[in-house]
Structure formats: C-alpha cells, structure tokens
Amino acid sequence: xxxxxxxxxxxxxxxxxxxxxxxxxxxxxxxxxxxxxxxxxxxxxxxxxxxxxxxxxxxxxxxxxxxxxxxxxxxxxxxxxxxxxxxxxxxxxxxxxxxxxxxxxxxxxxxxxxxxxxxxxxxxxxxxxxxxxxxxxxxxxxxxxxxxxxxxxxxxxxxxxxxxxxxxxxxxxxxxxxxxxxxxxxxxxxxxxxxxxxxxxxxxxxxxxxxxxxxxxxxxxxxxxxxxxxxxxxxxxxxxxxxxxxxxxxxxxxxxxxxxxxxxxxxxxxxxxxxxxxxxxxxxxxxxxxxxxxxxxxxxxxxxxxxxxxxxxxxxxxxxxxxxxxx
Amino acid sequence: xxxxxxxxxxxxxxxxxxxxxxxxxxxxxxxxxxxxxxxxxxxxxxxxxxxxxxxxxxxxxxxxxxxxxxxxxxxxxxxxxxxxxxxxxxxxxxxxxxxxxxxxxxxxxxxxxxxxxxxxxxxxxxxxxxxxxxxxxxxxxxxxxxxxxxxxxxxxxxxxxxxxxxxxxxxxxxxxxxxxxxx
Amino acid sequence: xxxxxxxxxxxxxxxxxxxxxxxxxxxxxxxxxxxxxxxxxxxxxxxxxxxxxxxxxxxxxxxxxxxxxxxxxxxxxxxxxxxxxxxxxxxxxxxxxxxxxxxxxxxxxxxxxxxxxxxxxxxxxxxxxxxxxxxxxxxxxxxxxxxxxxxxxxxxxxxxxxxxxxxxxxxxxxxxxxxxxxxxxxxxxxxxxxxxxxxxxxxxxxxxxxxxxxxxxxxxxxxxxxxxxxxxxxxxxxxxxxxxxxxxxxxxxxxxxxxxxxxxxxxxxxxxxxxxxxxxxxxxxxxxxxxxxxxxxxxxxxxxxxxxxxxxxxxxxxxxxxxxxxxxxxxxxxxxxxxxxxxxxxxxxxxxxxxxxxxxxxxxxxxxxxxxxxxxxxxxxx
Numbered sequence: 048x049x050x051x052x053x054x055x056x057x058x059x060x061x062x063x064x065x066x067x068x069x070x071x072x073x074x075x076x077x078x079x080x081x082x083x084x085x086x087x088x089x090x091x092x093x094x095x096x097x098x099x100x101x102x103x104x105x106x107x108x109x110x111x112x113x114x115x116x117x118x119x120x121x122x123x124x125x126x127x128x129x130x131x132x133x134x135x136x137x138x139x140x141x142x143x144x145x146x147x148x149x150x151x152x153x154x155x156x157x158x159x160x161x162x163x164x165x166x167x168x169x170x171x172x173x174x175x176x177x178x179x180x181x182x183x184x185x186x187x188x189x190x191x192x193x194x195x196x197x198x199x200x201x202x203x204x205x206x207x208x209x210x211x212x213x214x215x216x217x218x219x220x221x222x223x224x225x226x227x228x229x230x231x232x233x234x235x236x237x238x239x240x241x242x243x244x245x246x247x248x249x250x251x252x253x254x255x256x257x258x259x260x261x262x263x264x265x266x267x268x269x270x271x272x273x274x275x276x277x278x279x280x281x282x283x284x285x286x287x288x289x290x291x292x293x294x295x296x297x298x299x300x301x302x303x304x305x306x307x308x309x310x311x312x313x314x315x316x317x318x319x320x321x322x323x324x325x326x327x328x329x330x331x332x333x334x335x336x337x338x339x340x341x342x343x344x345x346x347x348x349x350x351x352x353x354x355x356x357x358x359x360x361x362x363x364x365x366x367x368x369x370x371x372x373x374x
Numbered sequence: 375x376x377x378x379x380x381x382x383x384x385x386x387x388x389x390x391x392x393x394x395x396x397x398x399x400x401x402x403x404x405x406x407x408x409x410x411x412x413x414x415x416x417x418x419x420x421x422x423x424x425x426x427x428x429x430x431x432x433x434x435x436x437x438x439x440x441x442x443x444x445x446x447x448x449x450x451x452x453x454x455x456x457x458x459x460x461x462x463x464x465x466x467x468x469x470x471x472x473x474x475x476x477x478x479x480x481x482x483x484x485x486x487x488x489x490x491x492x493x494x495x496x497x498x499x500x501x502x503x504x505x506x507x508x509x510x511x512x513x514x515x516x517x518x519x520x521x522x523x524x525x526x527x528x529x530x531x532x533x534x535x536x537x538x539x540x541x542x543x544x545x546x547x548x549x550x551x552x553x554x555x556x557x
Numbered sequence: 558x559x560x561x562x563x564x565x566x567x568x569x570x571x572x573x574x575x576x577x578x579x580x581x582x583x584x585x586x587x588x589x590x591x592x593x594x595x596x597x598x599x600x601x602x603x604x605x606x607x608x609x610x611x612x613x614x615x616x617x618x619x620x621x622x623x624x625x626x627x628x629x630x631x632x633x634x635x636x637x638x639x640x641x642x643x644x645x646x647x648x649x650x651x652x653x654x655x656x657x658x659x660x661x662x663x664x665x666x667x668x669x670x671x672x673x674x675x676x677x678x679x680x681x682x683x684x685x686x687x688x689x690x691x692x693x694x695x696x697x698x699x700x701x702x703x704x705x706x707x708x709x710x711x712x713x714x715x716x717x718x719x720x721x722x723x724x725x726x727x728x729x730x731x732x733x734x735x736x737x738x739x740x741x742x743x744x745x746x747x748x749x750x751x752x753x754x755x756x757x758x759x760x761x762x763x764x765x766x767x768x769x770x771x772x773x774x775x776x777x778x779x780x781x782x783x784x785x786x787x788x789x790x791x792x793x794x795x796x797x798x799x800x801x802x803x804x805x806x807x808x809x810x811x812x813x814x815x816x817x818x819x820x821x822x823x824x825x826x827x828x829x830x831x832x833x834x835x836x837x838x839x840x841x842x843x844x845x846x847x848x849x850x851x852x853x854x855x856x857x858x859x860x861x862x863x864x865x866x867x868x869x870x871x872x873x874x875x876x877x878x879x880x881x882x883x884x885x886x887x888x889x890x891x892x893x894x895x896x897x898x899x900x901x902x903x904x905x906x907x908x909x910x911x912x913x914x915x916x917x918x919x920x921x922x923x924x925x926x927x928x929x930x931x932x933x934x935x936x937x938x939x
Contacts, residue, residue, distance in 0.1 A: 085400045086698040089410045182574055186596075186920075242390075255687060256764050334695050335400045336393070336764050337687030340921040341596065343767050351386065392761040399758045400695060409702055421709075422734065425716035449862045452623040482626035482722040487730075487859050496716070527716065537732050538725070538858030 060141070060151050067140055070319075071287050072102035074326065081327060082334045112276035117180060120273065125178035129274065129281040132171025135164045136288040143295050144219045146305050146314045157218035158210055161296060162203050165251075168289060169195045175282070176270035187269030190341050195251055197348040202247035204356035208240035208363045209300040222304035231301040236363050241301045243356050245325075248293045249332055250344065252286070256336040257344050294325040420498040422528040425481045427497045428474055429521030430514065439518075440493035443469035447485035447494055455479050472514040477507050489531035497524040570594060576923070578607050584681065584927055585934030589911070596919045601912055605905075608938040616898035621647050621865040624895075626722035628885075631900060632936040633720060634677055637663075637670040638878035639936070640724040642885040643898075645805060645874035647726045650889045651867045658851040659728035660807040665844040666714070666723060667806075667876075668837040669707050669741075672748060674879035675830050675837075676704035679755065682928030686768055696758065703751050706744045713737055726865045728854025738845050745838045752834055759827075769823040773914050773926035776821060783913065784906045787881025788833070789930060792826035794819040799877035811843050823929040833879075863893045880904050880931055902936030 050058075076091065076098060083090030091098025116125060142157040144150030154160050169192060176188020210216055212233065213224035231237045250257035271282050298304060298321035305314030339347075411418050420426070431440050443460035444467070455478045461470035485494050497520060504510060512520070576589040586607035592600035612631055616624055628643040629636030641663060648655060655663075680700030687694065708718040715721045715731050723729055759765045775785070780793040790797055798815040800808040816832035818825035856865065867889040875884045881903030890896040907930050915923060 082695075084404045084408070086695050087403055087406055087409050087702055088698065089408050092410075092412075182572060186574075331397060331400065332393075335396045335758070336762070337683055337696075337768060339764050339767050340919060342919070355386065388761075389763045392763055396758045396762055399754050402754075403695075403699065409705075421713040421716070423714070423716040423731070424712065446861060450623065450859065452619055452627055480626060480720070481717060483716065484623065484626065484722070484859060488861060490860075529716065534730070535858035535860065538728070538730055538854045539852065539856075 056151065059149075063140055063145075063151055064137065067137065067288070067291075068284070071284060071291060072106065074287055074291055074323075075105075075283075076102050077323070077326075078330050081330055085331070085334050106280065109280040110277055112279075114276040114278065115273070117273050119180045121178040121180060123178075124174050125273075126278075128171050128175035128178055129278045129285070130171070131174055132168050133281050133285040133288070135167035135171070136285040136292065139165050139292040140288070140295070142218060143292075143299065144222065144304075145318055146311075147219060147223075149315070150219075153217065153219050156216045158206060158216045158221070158296075158300075161218075161292070162199075162206060165289060165292065166195070166199050168285065171285075172270055175274070179270070179273040181273055184270045184272050187272075191253065191270060193341065194253065194257065194344055194348075197345055198247050198250035198257070198352070201243060201348065201352035201356040202251050204353070204360050205240050205243035205247055206296065206300060207360060208236060211360070211363050211367060212236075218299055218304075222299055222306070225303040226306060229301065229303040229306075236359065236366060237301065240356075240359055240363075241297075243352065243359060244297055244301065245328060245332070247352060247356070248297065249329055250348065252290050252293060252329075254290070254329065255333045256338045258338055290329060291322065291326060294322040294329065297325040298322040420525075420527075422498075424498045424527050425483050425496050425529075426500045426527065427502055427520050427524065428476065428479065428485070428512070428517065429495055429497050429524070429526070430472065430493055430517040431495055431521050431526075432518070439468060440491045441469045441472065442467045442491055442493070443472075444490065446488045446490065450484045450488045452482060452484065453478050453480055456485060469514060472517060474512045474517060476502065476510040476512050483529060483534075486529055487531055487534045492530040492532055495521070495530050496527045497521070498527050499524040571599065574920075578604075584685075584932055585937075587927075587932070587934060587937075589923070591915075591920070591923065593920065596921075598915050598918055598920065598923060601915045601923075603908060603911055605908070605934070605937050608934045610939065612900055612939040613898050616643075616895055618894065620862050620893045621726050621867060621895070622859045622862065622893075624898075625724050625726075626720070629720045629722065630935060631902060631939055632878060632880065632883060632904070632933050634933050634935075635670050635674040635879045635883075636720050637666045637723060638876045638883050640721065641667060641806070642874050642876045642878075642883045642900075643887075644724045644726050645876065646872050646885040646887040647865070647867050647889070647895075649872035649874055650870040650887060651726070651865075653727050654855055655728050655806070656852050656855050657807065657849050659853045659855075661844050661848050662729050662733070662853065663724065663806045664808060664811065665741075665841060665848075666711070666721075666729075668840045668844070669710060671837045671879045672745070672834060672841075673704045673707040673711075675834050676700040676707070676748075678830065678879070678928075678931045680704075682925075682931070683759070685924045685928045686765075696755065699751065699755065703748050706747060710737070710741055710744055713740065725854060725856070725859060726867075727856030728852070730854070730858070732853045733848070738848075741841065741845060745841050749835070749838055752831070756831065766824065768921070768925050769827060769929070770820075772823045772918065772922050773929060774821045775910060775914055777819075779910070779913055780821070783909050785881065785910050786903055786906060787878070788826050788829045789881065789907055789910065791816060792818050792829045793821040799875055799882060803875065805874075805876065810847075811840050813837075813840050823925050826929045866891065866893050867895070875901075878903055880933065880936075881907055883936070900936070900939050902939060904930075904932035904934070905937045905939075908932050908937060 080090040080098065091101035094101045094104045116122065139161050141151040142154055142160050144153045172191050173188045176184040176191070209221055209230045212230055213221040215221060231241050271279060274282060295318070298318060302321040302325070305318045307313065307317030432438065433440055443458055445458045445460065448456045448458045455475040457471070457473045459470040461468045483496060486496055502510065572593045574591045574593055576591060578586040578588045588604035588607070590602040590604065591598050612627070615627060619627060625640045625644055628640045632639045677700065680697035683696040684694055687696070711721065712718050713734060714737060715723050723731060775789060775793045777794045780790050780795060794817060796815060796817045799805070801815050813836040814832070816829045816836070818828050869889060869891050871886070871888040873884055873886040875882050882901065883903050884901030886899040886901070887895050888897040910930065914926065918926065
C-alpha cells in the first residue's frame with residue numbers, strides 16, 4: 048500500500064528531524080571528548096559511563112534554566128531570532144539524500160538550495176545581535192555579517208568544483224558520479240577544492256580560527272551573550288546543525304557519500320561516518336589555532352580565498368573541456 | 375598578474391605548512407596519556423612536606439597532650455587565626471582552649487615552626503570542604519581528632535628549626551625521600 | 558571616576574565600551590574604559606584598585622618574621638621573587654649576610670618560578686587570543702600541564718604550590734629533600750622538550766604572527782620614559798636585566814644570556830620570554846650542579862615574634878621578577894616591625910604604557926597587548 052506522497056514526505060521529515068536532533072546532541076559530546084583528548088585530558092566522564100549521558104544532562108539543564116530577557120531588548124526580534132537562526136540550519140538537511148532514494152527532498156538544484164538556505168542564518172544572527180540591545184552583541188553581529196558574506200563566496204566556488212565534475216546540481220547524481228573515484232582523489236583539483244571547502248567552511252560557520260564574532264575573551268559570546276535557557280539551546284543546536292550540515296555536504300561532494308564496502312543498506316552508516324570524519328577535521332582545526340583579527344579574516348577572504356577558488360573553478364572547467372571528447 | 379598569483383600561492387603554501395605543523399602537535403598530544411587524576415576516586419600521592427590541615431598531637435610515649443599553652447603560635451600567626459588560653463597545672467601547663475579558624479588560615483606553617491613541643495603540626499590532607507563555615511572553626515577536640523585521622527607531614531617545629539640553623543649536618547636526617555609512594 | 562577630559566570627544570560615531578573588571582581576558586580585575594570608533598580604539602581609561610588589600614599598611618603591623626608569607630601574595634604568580642624583594646631589603650638594612658647555599662637556593666627557586674610564571678603567561682595569552690573554546694585553550698592546557706610539574710617540585714620542597722613562605726630574613730626556611738635534585742633535573746628536561754612543541758605550534762603559525770607582529774609597538778624612548786621593566790623593556794631594545802646589571806644573591810656566578818629584541822611589538826616580547834624560559838632552565842642546571850654545602854640560613858629559624866629586629870635605616874632592594882623589576886623599599890626603626898614599606902610592583906609600572914600604545918589599534922589587539930604586557934593585579938593594586 049503506497050501512502051500519498053505528502054504522508055510519505057511528512058514521515059520522512061519527522062524521521063530525519065528526530066534522528067538529526069539525536070545525532071546533534073551526541074556530536075557535541077564527540078567534540079568535547081575529542082577536544083579533551085587533544086588537550087591531554089578526558090572530557091565529560093562522570094555523567095553516565097564515560098560521559099554518555101552528558102548531552103541529555105545539558106539539554107535538561109538548559110530547559111530548566113530561567114529565560115532572561117533584558118529589559119531594554121527589542122522583544123519580538125529578540126524572541127524570534129533563535130528560531131530564524133535555527134530553521135535554515137535544519138532546513139539544509141532536507142536536501143541531503145542519506146541513501147539512494149532516502150531523503151526528504153532530492154531536488155534537481157539540491158546543492159544550490161543547500162548553499163542558499165545555509166546563508167540565510169545570517170538574518171537570524173543579526174536579529175539576535177540587534178535585538179539584544181547590547182554593544183558587545185551588536186559589535187559581534189556586525190562582524191558576523193561581514194565575515195559570513197565574505198566567506199560564502201569562496202565556499203560556494205569550492206563546492207561548485209564537484210558539481211562541475213559531476214555535471215549536475217542534484218545531490219544523488221553527484222554521489223552516483225563518485226562510484227568510480229571519489230572527488231577528493233581527483234588529481235590536484237579534488238584536493239585543492241577540498242582544502243578550500245574546509246577553510247571556507249570553517250570561516251562560514253564562525254569557528255576558530257575565524258570565530259572573531261564570538262571571541263570569548265573579547266566579546267564574551269558575542270551575539271549570544273544575552274540569551275539563556277532554551278533560546279540559547281536553540282542557538283547552540285543551530286550552530287552545530289550548520290557544522291554538521293557542512294560536514295555532510297563535504298562528505299557527499301568529496302568523499303563519495305554512501306559508497307563503501309558491504310551491503311547497500313550500510314550506505315547511510317558510511318555516510319554518517321564520513322560526515323563525522325569531516326566534522327573531526329573541522330574540530331581538529333578549531334582546537335589547534337588562535338584566532339585572527341577581523342580585518343585579517345576579511346583580507347584572507349577577498350585577497351586569497353576568492354581569487355584562489357575562482358581560479359580553481361576556471362581550471363576545473365578547462366580540465367573538463369580538455370577531458371571530454373568532442374567538446 | 376603572474377607575480378601576484380605566485381605570491382598568493384607561495385603564501386598559501388607557507389600557511390599550509392605551518393598549519394600542518396600545529397595540527398601535528400595537537401595530534402601527537404592526542405595519543406599521550408591524559409593527565410587527569412580521577413579525584414576523589416584516586417588521590418595524588420602527597421609529598422612528605424605537604425602543608426595540609428592543622429592538628430594537635432599527643433605524646434607518643436605518655437599519651438599526654440603535647441601542647442603546653444605557651445601561645446607562641448598565637449603570636450606568630452600572620453592572620454591571627456589561633457586563640458589559646460593557658461591552663462596552669464603543677465607539673466606542666468596545658469591549653470585550656472585552643473581555637474583555630476581554618477577558613478582564614480593561610481597555611482604558612484609558621485605556627486608549626488615556632489612550637490617548642492612539636493604540638494601543632496600539619497597533615498597530609500586538605501579534605502575539609504564543608505557547606506557551613508562554622509565547621510571550619512576548629513576547637514581543641516577537632517584538632518586532636520584531625521591529628522589521629524590523617525598522616526602527619528614531615529615538618530614539626532624542632533625539625534624545621536634544626537634544618538634552618540647550623541649545626542653543619544646537611545638536610546634533616548631520617549627523612550624519607552621527597553614524595554611518598556602511592557597513597 | 559576616571560578623568561574623562563583626557564579623552565578627545567571631537568570625533569563622531571564613538572562608542573564607549575567597558576572591558577570591565579569581570580572579563581575573561583582582563584588578566585585579573587582590571588577595568589579599561591575604551592572609546593571606540595568602529596573597531597579602532599581612540600582612547601583608554603584604565604581603572605585599577607579592585608584588588609587593593611593594603612599590603613603596605615599590613616607590613617607596618619606585621620613583624621619581619623611574619624611578613625614574607627604575605628609578601629608572596631603581591632605577585633602571586635611569581636611568589637618567590639616577591640618574597641625575595643622583602644627579605645633582601647631587610648637584610649640590606651641589617652647587613653645580614655646570607656650563606657652561599659641559601660643564595661643558590663634562592664636563585665634556584667627564583668628561576669623555577671620564572672619558568673612557571675612564563676608557562677602561565679603563554680597559556681593565558683594564547684587563551685585570550687584563541688578563545689576559551691579553541692586553539693588557545695589547547696595551548697593553555699599544555700602550558701598548565703608543564704606548570705604543574707614545577708609546582709609539584711615546589712610542593713615537594715616547601716609543601717605549598719602557589720604561595721610559599723620560603724624565604725626568611727637571613728636565608729631560606731627549607732632545604733632540598735633527598736631525591737629532589739634528580740626530580741628537578743628531570744622536570745626541566747621535560748619542560749625543555751615541550752617548549753619545542755610550543756614553538757612549533759606558534760613560531761611560524763601565520764595566525765599567531767598575524768596577531769602579534771607589529772601590534773603594540775613600544776618605542777625604546779617611550780619604554781624608558783614610562784619606566785617599564787622586564788620583558789617589555791628588553792623587547793624594545795634596551796639591554797637591562799637586574800640579574801646582570803646589579804647582581805644579587807649570587808647571580809654573578811651563573812652564565813646566562815639576556816635576550817634583547819628591537820622590534821618592540823608583541824612578537825618581540827614573546828621571543829624574549831621564550832628565550833628566558835631556556836635561560837632559566839640553564840641557570841637551574843648550573844645551580845644544581847654547583848650547590849654548595851652549608852647552612853641554609855645565617856639566622857636561627859623563627860622561634861618567636863621578637864626574634865628579628867632590624868636597626869634603624871632604610872634600603873631599597875630590587876629583584877628581576879618574571880614581569881620586571883619588583884622592588885621593596887623598607888624603612889626600619891629598630892623594632893621587630895618595619896616603620897614603612899613601599900612596594901614597587903612591576904606590573905603597576907608596566908600598565909602605565911597602555912594609554913600610550915592602545916590608541917590606534919583595534920579591539921582584538923587590546924587583548925593581544927594586555928597579554929603580552931602580562932600584568933598580575935596582585936602587584937598592581939597591592
């Protein structure tokens with residue numbers, strides 16, 4: 048019995064969302080344990096065996112916390128900002144196919160949708176900074192707008208290299224095109240575009256070394272400084288969702304998505320593992336470097352990353368034309 | 375145009391190399407054993423001279439209290455946390471009351487240093503955290519109880535004074551190596 | 558209230574931002590009222606005094622045998638140098654000679670303390686620049702891990718990890734226990750190996766050099782005029798180290814290099830301190846090799862309050878602490894308590910450079926500069 052497509056879509060979306068929130072909670076634990084091991088310590092250990100219940104404890108704590116709203120804050124904007132921040136970060140998972148045929152919506156323009164929607168979070172971010180009515184938050188939000196817009200361009204260019212190599216914006220086509228050779232293994236162009244993807248991704252997500260907007264030691268949590276309780280939890284969730292989404296995109300564009308040894312139903316597991324590998328690389332970068340100033344960040348973006356990724360795109364086009372017989 | 379491109383790539387290469395270096399160091403540290411000590415399940419071994427909780431002692435042979443109530447510790451204490459009242463008796467004096475405000479103590483070991491009878495000493499333990507500050511106002515009974523409950527540190531008044539002034543013998547004799555074995 | 562007339566308000570779009578006393582990178586309790594134009598600092602008003610504990614008055618009420626334990630609480634990160642300044646001043650007035658073994662032990666703990674203090678400096682500076690959730694925290698934890706090794710050594714020697722009460726008038730209170738010298742050698746060897754790792758993580762790191770080169774330049778003339786000392790002075794090209802210029806406590810018997818850099822920026826101060834790490838390790842090894850036998854104090858150990866009476870006179874004793882020149886000016890009147898003590902905290906004079914170098918840099922640079930100045934507010938506010 049086939050259910051009407053809208054019911055199928057609803058079940059699929061609910062499943063993906065539920066799994067996503069669960070995975071996100073444990074991805075935070077993975078980051079904390081990994082960071083701890085890099086720093087010669089252990090990380091969460093006492094809550095549950097080896098800290099496995101830590102995300103649940105954190106979630107409960109945040110739900111029970113008092114919801115403070117500054118008296119002079121712009122209430123509608125302040126309250127809406129976490130939602131506006133969260134929704135695009137969750138929406139990007141709608142286009143990712145977790146296995147051939149399984150996914151909420153495998154659009155023809157999947158990659159374009161992903162890149163466009165993930166940039167919408169900047170609206171929520173600025174709303175949070177503005178609505179807080181706090182100089183630190185405002186400063187951070189201004190830096191954020193600057194930075195995310197600057198780095199989305201190289202990010203998109205780097206993501207377009209696999210798209211060009213596969214010849215399609217549809218995500219499942221890109222995954223299928225890697226059945227022979229993963230795009231990261233493509234001579235020179237694959238590796239360079241992967242590096243550019245990682246660097247631009249780190250910057251587009253405001254992670255160290257590009258996290259000037261939340262520089263804890265200067266701006267003390269930046270645009271999030273006035274948020275507490277469940278709203279803060281939503282913002283955290285959104286940030287990790289964005290990072291995880293970028294990891295999934297990286298795994299799909301460069302690491303062959305669900306291809307891996309074993310039966311076909313093991314595909315999503317491989318996909319998840321590859322995404323977590325990309326996530327670990329991003330985390331490893333985060334915990335190894337000090338951050339740089341905002342003018343230096345922008346200089347790197349406009350003078351280094353953008354020309355480099357443009358050249359990379361041109362080079363990819365040239366190579367494709369050269370390789371394709373009779374073009 | 376060509377030069378800028380080469381400059382940019384050279385710069386990118388230098389950045390990449392330094393980045394790889396830093397990430398290699400963090401990776402190396404990942405495979406080192408974590409330095410975390412799982413307190414309170416395991417306790418670090420205390421060194422011999424650890425300046426911990428204060429305690430009053432009894433004489434080993436006679437079982438009498440060592441404290442003669444001379445109040446030298448009260449006078450020397452920089453934050454003035456010790457209060458002693460002397461009780462005169464025929465053979466020797468005692469301390470009638472001895473209070474020590476541990477919450478204000480700075481653990482400088484001067485009281486231990488001046489004590490002529492090695493009555494007040496410090497223990498190899500710091501474990502007295504409490505939610506009520508009044509529990510850290512130690513009276514004579516509590517001080518004696520602490521003395522019986524933990525291991526004493528090496529330092530007593532006579533040992534410290536012997537170490538600090540000539541005779542020409544080198545560091546205190548009869549002292550065990552600096553750090554005790556696993557507790 | 559800070560003197561607001563000192564700030565030029567003729568610009569437009571100026572934002573007054575308070576880097577308040579409670580701030581993750583204020584290095585203690587320090588309030589800087591920054592006037593910003595966009596991201597550039599145009600004026601700074603430094604407010605200190607949040608940690609004032611009346612040390613100088615306290616010194617008048619405590620005897621010479623009691624105060625050294627309190628003196629360590631001025632510069633609590635480098636407690637050994639702080640105590641040394643006080644006891645040296647008292648010894649200078651009373652013309653008490655300190656036995657050679659005690660002098661060597663003072664040098665030993667002073668240099669170990671320098672290593673520990675610089676570990677803390679590097680860790681907190683990188684954490685300020687890299688964030689508590691990021692690479693800065695990684696370097697912070699590595700540095701703290703190494704600092705713990707030195708603190709373990711102190712714990713085995715003295716019994717305490719941070720505030721020691723090691724010095725007394727006439728010498729020191731504790732002698733080296735059995736097996737400590739070998740542990741000390743092991744520790745400094747391990748720290749030397751780890752230093753190579755820190756330098757690998759930071760020296761060529763473009764992120765780090767971008768943040769520190771050309772930032773917070775202190776010209777030589779300004780450094781001399783304002784009266785900074787320590788790595789700030791040596792990073793600006795002035796070859797002045799008290800251990801060389803006015804050797805105290807047998808420093809003249811040891812071979813070590815005084816690092817001098819001419820750039821005057823944060824990176825130069827970083828290089829100076831990294832070299833000081835290695836030179837301190839060198840001195841520690843020399844002390845351990847040549848530690849003479851003998852008493853550790855020329856005066857009997859403290860037995861009573863009235864034991865040390867310093868005759869009438871006054872003296873100023875200076876010590877090269879990790880942050881600069883720590884000085885103690887004592888006026889004695891013949892009793893067992895000083896008549897007056899004036900404390901020269903290195904960080905107090907070093908902080909005076911801030912209104913001269915902060916205007917013109919961005920907010921992120923403020924943090925980098927504060928870290929490279931390395932203030933400890935115990936000795937700023939006393």
